């Protein structure tokens with residue numbers, strides 16, 4: 001499948017809107033769990049670093065090959081009609097009209113971090129719609145960022161000149177945050193210096209023998225959205241990471257881990273649902289009784305028995 005039909009777009013839009021606020025029962029009625037057939041690229045970083053511009057440039061570059069691309073932006077801080085997303089729309093105007101591209105902004109109506117819990121469901125909807133590659137943009141704050149790291153295959157951290165102090169402050173933690181570090185706005189003063197600071201911090205960690213803990217040494221790629229060669233270099237770095245992932249002996253492990261995390265997120269959400277419906281008096285009971293009550297309710301009311309809805313939209317979406 002290459003072009004995304006109008007019907008598919010409408011189905012996806014509906015499924016994605018529902019996913020943001022779906023109950024566990026609703027998810028279980030239709031979701032099967034990821035099969036790992038879609039390559040996911042996560043793009044995080046502070047607002048204004050150029051994530052959206054870079055994603056648009058990357059997508060244009062990658063559309064030179066076969067296939068289609070889904071681009072999702074998760075913005076926990078702004079409602080669907082918010083300014084940031086409108087900005088993204090303009091930056092991605094030409095892509096929005098490309099039949100092989102699907103673009104969607106997602107905002108959580110329930111809570112700031114609400115979408116973090118639903119990310120695995122959202123990814124599965126995109127995967128089931130037949131996309132071979134998908135890019136997920138998140139503002140690099142809060143729980144969503146951590147959730148992204150677990151669900152995507154390749155994580156990019158996009159920084160811009162002036163972020164040197166931030167890097168110094170993050171020092172030890174930074175290596176775990178990304179598979180590829182991007183110094184964007186390389187056309188602006190301070191970009192080189194940022195790359196140097198970043199390189200020294202990464203080198204320090206690498207010489208500790210720590211790396212990312214799994215043998216991949218994250219490259220630093222300097223980009224400027226106006227410079228096609230730098231965008232091509234970034235695309236190549238992504239390909240190298242994905243080839244490295246595919247060549248690992250424990251290639252199946254990632255999928256197992258992803259599926260385990262998906263079910264864990266569902267159990268956590270189900271516990272929250274049960275707690276919500278618990279009589280207030282029980283919350284004053286001794287902790288052991290409260291625990292018993294919650295566990296009891298979890299097993300006696302399997303959520304799937306509550307809603308037996310036909311997974312209509314997924315049927316349309318599947319190939």
Ligand SMILES: Nc1nc2c(ncn2[C@@H]2O[C@H](COP(=O)(O)OP(=O)(O)O)[C@@H](O)[C@H]2O)c(=O)[nH]1
Nearest residue numbers: 047048049050051052053184185186223224225
């Ligand atoms: N000079 C320069 N400006 C850029 C570059 N990439 C993005 N920008 C600008 O930076 C601003 C923020 O970009 P945006 O993609 O919305 O950042 P996001 O918030 O990280 O998604 C916009 O005005 C872009 O035009 C770049 O490589 N060089």
Ligand SMILES: [Mg+2]
Nearest residue numbers: 051052088137
């Ligand atoms: Mg953006």
